[in-house]
Amino acid sequence: MGKNERTYEDGAVDADEVDRFDAIAAEWWDEKGPMRPLHRMNPVRLAFIQGALAARPDRPPPDRPPEATLDGLDLLDVGCGAGLLAEPLARLGASVTGIDPSERAIEAARRHAEAGGLDVRYRPATAGQLLDEGLRFDAVTALEVIEHVPDPEGFAYELASLLRPGGVLVLSTLNRTPSSFAKAIVGAEYALRWLPRGTHDWRRFLKPSEAARLLRMQGLDVFDLAGIGYDPGRDRFALSKNRDTNYILAARKVG
Amino acid sequence: MTGETVRADLAVMGGGLTGMALALAAAAGGAKVAVVEAQPLATMTAAPFDGRVTAVALGSKRLLDAIGAWDGMAAHAQPILDIEVGEADGPARVRYDHRTIGDEPLGWIVENRTIRQALIARAQAHSGIEVLAPARVVGMTLEEAGRRLDLADGRRVLAPLLAVAEGRESRTRADLGIRARRRAYGQTAFVCTLALEHDHGGLAVERFFPDGPFAMLPMTGRRSSIVWALDDRLAGDISGLDDLDFLGEVAERFGDDLGDLALEGPRFAYPLGLVEAERATAPRAALVGDALRGIHPIAGQGWNLALRDVGALAEILADRRRLGLDPGAPEALDRYENWRRFDGFALVAATDGINRLFANDLFPLKLARNFGLGLVERALPVKRRIMRGAMGLAGDLPRLMRGLPL
Numbered sequence: 001m002g003k004n005e006r007t008y009e010d011g012a013v014d015a016d017e018v019d020r021f022d023a024i025a026a027e028w029w030d031e032k033g034p035m036r037p038l039h040r041m042n043p044v045r046l047a048f049i050q051g052a053l054a055a056r057p058d059r060p061p062p063d064r065p066p067e068a069t070l071d072g073l074d075l076l077d078v079g080c081g082a083g084l085l086a087e088p089l090a091r092l093g094a095s096v097t098g099i100d101p102s103e104r105a106i107e108a109a110r111r112h113a114e115a116g117g118l119d120v121r122y123r124p125a126t127a128g129q130l131l132d133e134g135l136r137f138d139a140v141t142a143l144e145v146i147e148h149v150p151d152p153e154g155f156a157y158e159l160a161s162l163l164r165p166g167g168v169l170v171l172s173t174l175n176r177t178p179s180s181f182a183k184a185i186v187g188a189e190y191a192l193r194w195l196p197r198g199t200h201d202w203r204r205f206l207k208p209s210e211a212a213r214l215l216r217m218q219g220l221d222v223f224d225l226a227g228i229g230y231d232p233g234r235d236r237f238a239l240s241k242n243r244d245t246n247y248i249l250a251a252r253k254v255g
Numbered sequence: 256m257t258g259e260t261v262r263a264d265l266a267v268m269g270g271g272l273t274g275m276a277l278a279l280a281a282a283a284g285g286a287k288v289a290v291v292e293a294q295p296l297a298t299m300t301a302a303p304f305d306g307r308v309t310a311v312a313l314g315s316k317r318l319l320d321a322i323g324a325w326d327g328m329a330a331h332a333q334p335i336l337d338i339e340v341g342e343a344d345g346p347a348r349v350r351y352d353h354r355t356i357g358d359e360p361l362g363w364i365v366e367n368r369t370i371r372q373a374l375i376a377r378a379q380a381h382s383g384i385e386v387l388a389p390a391r392v393v394g395m396t397l398e399e400a401g402r403r404l405d406l407a408d409g410r411r412v413l414a415p416l417l418a419v420a421e422g423r424e425s426r427t428r429a430d431l432g433i434r435a436r437r438r439a440y441g442q443t444a445f446v447c448t449l450a451l452e453h454d455h456g457g458l459a460v461e462r463f464f465p466d467g468p469f470a471m472l473p474m475t476g477r478r479s480s481i482v483w484a485l486d487d488r489l490a491g492d493i494s495g496l497d498d499l500d501f502l503g504e505v506a507e508r509f510g511d512d513l514g515d516l517a518l519e520g521p522r523f524a525y526p527l528g529l530v531e532a533e534r535a536t537a538p539r540a541a542l543v544g545d546a547l548r549g550i551h552p553i554a555g556q557g558w559n560l561a562l563r564d565v566g567a568l569a570e571i572l573a574d575r576r577r578l579g580l581d582p583g584a585p586e587a588l589d590r591y592e593n594w595r596r597f598d599g600f601a602l603v604a605a606t607d608g609i610n611r612l613f614a615n616d617l618f619p620l621k622l623a624r625n626f627g628l629g630l631v632e633r634a635l636p637v638k639r640r641i642m643r644g645a646m647g648l649a650g651d652l653p654r655l656m657r658g659l660p661l
Binding site: 045088091092115116 | 262398399401415576578579580581584585
């Protein structure tokens, strides 16, 4: 379907607004635009998530072609934005629900998934709202979200409660170290201008031990933890032992 | 007009040797592939032997093995066991014996129709490949999530990535806004097949004459394929000869080691030239094979390089598929662009004696004159390196060409 042939069934959405959604989607999905760091980080995150969810090594055994490894998994992506993570997870076979408080982001995400023929349920909602509705999932992902919420403890409670027993939470965030201050605030926001200034408040960052404690209080056991390092020479992110700046963890709900 | 919409992970424009190999390689990585080909498949598979052959290097053979196509052509593939390179009259000759490297032959000579039949049979049997043929493309549109092809019969093909494998005169390449550089060599190549009185023993021969190189490639069934390049000024004279006189010229250059020679199939004459696309990619599109760079108009001489494109693109697609990433996103295309640019350059730079049989390159001639063929003959490490290059085992090889799974 070409851009001009598109029809909008929802009368409440005016054309200017629609153009703006498309502009937002285009910006989110532009690999060389403002969301570039997230795009660059995506392969690493996805490899980690697959490892945590499918409990399989990164590479498939030689006699089997790569295939959908998350088949049948009921997954919630919290803070999905325009769907940068939700879409790949859907391609891998998961049944994905994506939520974000920003209605614009959700509308942009819907349009992008539809254009690509992908089936993702997007909703403008918070984790708390879904919890109130009694929804539960096999897996929950919340990447680079917890550092933006005012009450991390309450957020951890919501994430844990949204999981079925045995379910897996994958969480990524920024460590609170001199290194993360230098890289994420001074580097990414000021020197490289990767992120708008004021995106992050360094004092809110959690150390891995603090995150693990927070989750353990909600009945979640951390079983995998890795740093995400940036190699400027190759312009590439990779999982590493160094958790000083970005890190990602997987925790299982006990019981 | 409305019609069916075919959705695929990869659309391939062109169902020739390169397009079909790409379809199979991508499907081996789990992708759903749609191949759009202008000719009916029946016409392509029923074509009588037209005299064109391909020299399949070891790396290419491994790829064909991995995509399940080699079995269908193995019985008709002539192994190249030795290669002899030398000046026409001088005593200096370099002989490349496959045992220098290992047990594997240096390459195989296979008729194009055999390769085509094997690829098509395999593609038709593959549940992940849909072949739309005959199909005429009347429109191509860049959309948010991929490319759309409108076919004359009303059907549509929708894919996040379009691979263009239409050959050196690709029209889609121009439609994508990619310009091509051309360079004429001022030479014409004559290609034909000879029936031999005596067996060739798997020996390929290349001799350098002042007016151009002459190569004889062993084929199955006691036949040889002749590739003979001549300056354009002389080519006209040869073109004008009747078959008997032509054979006489060939015999004069080649000698009588293999006894009486007889023509089998037609004689072809190709102007030698280079066609090189300025870029390997456009948004949601990638050029493969001759559409990217036609190093030699003699069918199949460039196919080893084409299969490196195929192996690289299939590997990128499989890697992205493993992570659930969009196969046609800029990051994927950038990776392909960089990989192919470097490899194409490396291939031109890292050239050698026998490579001339597989690609078109004047380095061996210089090598012969500057250092003396005898020196190469004695320097085993140099020889090994030259041979590995020609066998398609040098450079940044795709996994499929190293005998690894995708």
